Amino acid sequence: MKKIGIVLFTSDLRLHDNTTLARAIKENDEVIPLFCWDEEYMKSEQFGFERMGNIRRGFLQKALADLHQNLKSIGGYLLVRKGNQLEIIEELLTHYSVFKVYTKKQVGIEEKRGNERLKKILLSKGVDYEEYSTSTMYHPSDLPFSMSSIPEVFTKFRKIVEKEATVRNPLDCPLSISCPLILTDLQGLNVLNNQFVLDKRNVLPSLGGETAALEHLNSYIFEQKHILHYKETRNELIGIDFSSKLSHWLALGCISPKFIYHEVKRFEDAVASNDSTYWLIFELLWRDFFRFSFKKHPLEYFQLHGILGKSDRQPTRNKKVIDSWVNGETPSSFVNAAMKELKATGWTSNRMRQIVASYFIYDLEQDWRVGAAYFESQLIDYDVSSNWGNWAYIAGVGNDPRAGRKFNTEKQEEQYDKERKYQSTWL
Ligand SMILES: Cc1cc2nc3c(=O)[nH]c(=O)nc-3n(C[C@H](O)[C@H](O)[C@H](O)COP(=O)(O)OP(=O)(O)OC[C@H]3O[C@@H](n4cnc5c(N)ncnc54)[C@H](O)[C@@H]3O)c2cc1C
Known part of the structure; x- marks a missing residue:
């Protein structure tokens, strides 16, 4: 048989x-x-x-x-x-x-x-x-600590992992597979029954799957060499090349973080290595960190008081206020631009995610979990631990030793959108 x-x-x-x-x-x-x-x-x-x-x-x-x-x-x-x-x-x-x-x-x-x-x-x-x-760059069994003793603070986690663990080599694609013939059922691919047209202003390189992901990685690192400037450009707001744009593929597992790590190392050996090439791996380590922290605190990240179990803030849930944020109709045109980008494309930059999350929590004084749930619904790169982990971090109930990140929206606008190019793209 x-x-x-x-x-x-x-x-x-x-x-x-x-x-x-x-x-x-x-x-x-x-x-x-x-x-x-x-x-x-x-x-x-x-x-x-x-x-x-x-x-x-x-x-x-x-x-x-x-x-x-x-x-x-x-x-x-x-x-x-x-x-x-x-x-x-x-x-x-x-x-x-x-x-x-x-x-x-x-x-x-x-x-x-x-x-x-x-x-x-x-x-x-x-x-x-x-x-x-x-899903992770480092295999959980290669970590120098058990899941229950993962450090709560990223810097501590990073220093130990960088010193004591190694990233395994990725496996090659299988050369062949044998499947029971009777099951061939291409109709199934349409079960999502989705027809959508992405806004032309979107900055993602492609929405294909594994094939597009591997092509894009090669282009970003080896052909265009954008990785050499990543650390300086990663906080920009407009364009394809300022950051790697790998998150949506990572979220659905169309690309392996281990594979990315070894491609970066190959580039460093063959072409050049600098702070920027290291920084891409540094950011992937943040992703690992949130995933491992989730294993340690599987329930707490979804609770108002997060992994800290306490908070001084008493947020509300006001539907009108929440809707104004979701629809990009708040008093801040900078925030509104990002919320419109998110609605039209499912994506906005890391900098704008931080700013709109901070605005929702500290300026609009809403329950951070509502913001996280909207992101979950809307983000093309939604990933449970990266999303809820970052929201809890900004709300001051996650892994932040500084107990929360309130961003000054006006100052951020001055620094990142002085000429209002980003706002004029989206408003
Ligand atoms: C409130 C908030 C919610 C977020 N929700 C998600 C989410 O659901 N899914 C998601 O993939 N990222 C999330 N992020 C992290 C980050 O904003 C995105 O990963 C990044 O903007 C994606 O663009 P990129 O691939 O060009 O990133 P790059 O800057 O090129 O980074 C390379 C990769 O590193 C990882 N990475 C970078 N920054 C972070 C970070 N802060 N936390 C965890 N991983 C990171 C991502 O996998 C990313 O693709 C969130 C950040 C915030 C502030």
Whole structure:
């Protein structure tokens, strides 16, 4: 009898450096590459906002189509099914004698619970189950501390990790895959049923999946060499090249952070190394830091008082005020420009994210979690730990030793948009 494995893809939509996929191919005669789209969950609201807005849906659809093409090029396909992942897998088990289900480890609390339920059911049916860490630059088991003793402050974390840990080499793309033929189901790729047109002013290089991500990385680092100026330009507001624009691909796992790390190292060896080349890795380490901190505090990041468990502030939730921020109709035209950019494209720069979050928390005096929930719905690069971790940080209930970051909006405008170019682009 053929040994069959299921690879349950979630936010790891790539062939390169994907341990989950590589293990499934190695251990089975045939593999079913599966993605489940749970419409009801994605449509459900938190603080009045749908979990996944139209822009991210559109991007997800393109990333899935690309994954399907890439799997096809090595002899397979991607099966996309609509519904609850547990029910879909249970249904597959009735048709196929599945040996094991392979998936990535989750960091969000609800996704983690989903995996726990799946594991329990599978084991009760005699089907094996295994999860792999595929989202971070440093593998969790290579860290010089346990998850429960991750330092609360980034600088401490960074210094220890940089000194004592190494980034593993990324895995190559698998050369071939064998999938049960009967399951080929291209219709499934349209389950997201999304038609959206991205605003022409958007600064993202492409919304394709893994293929576009790898092309862009090569262009940003090796062809255009923009990485050599990254540290000086990363706080700018307009254009494609001032920052790497990798976040949306990282969020859906279309590109591996380990792969990026080793490409930067290759560039440093072959071409040049400076503060900027280091700084890109430094920022990726922030991403790792938030992910590992989430493992330590899985619930606290969603609570008003965050990981500190206390706060002096008593925020309100005023619908009119919240709507004015969401729609870019606040008294600050600088903030409004970013909120309009976010609404039209699903993206705004790190600097503007900090400014609008600070404005929401300290000037409008609203509950930071409402702002984080709007970002979750709207951001094309939404990532649970980077989003909620950054919001908690700015609100002073996260990993900030300075107990919060209030930005002076006028001063920021003076420094970053003196000529009002950014505002005239978006207002
Ligand atoms: C309130 C707020 C919410 C945010 N929400 C998200 C989110 O949901 N998803 C997300 O990917 N980033 C989030 N960020 C972090 C950051 O703004 C974006 O990663 C960055 O702007 C994406 O653009 P880039 O890829 O060109 O970044 P670059 O400047 O080129 O950085 C390279 C990569 O490093 C990582 N990175 C950079 N800055 C941070 C940071 N502060 N925290 C964590 N990782 C970082 C990202 O993966 C990024 O792609 C948030 C920041 C703030 C202040």
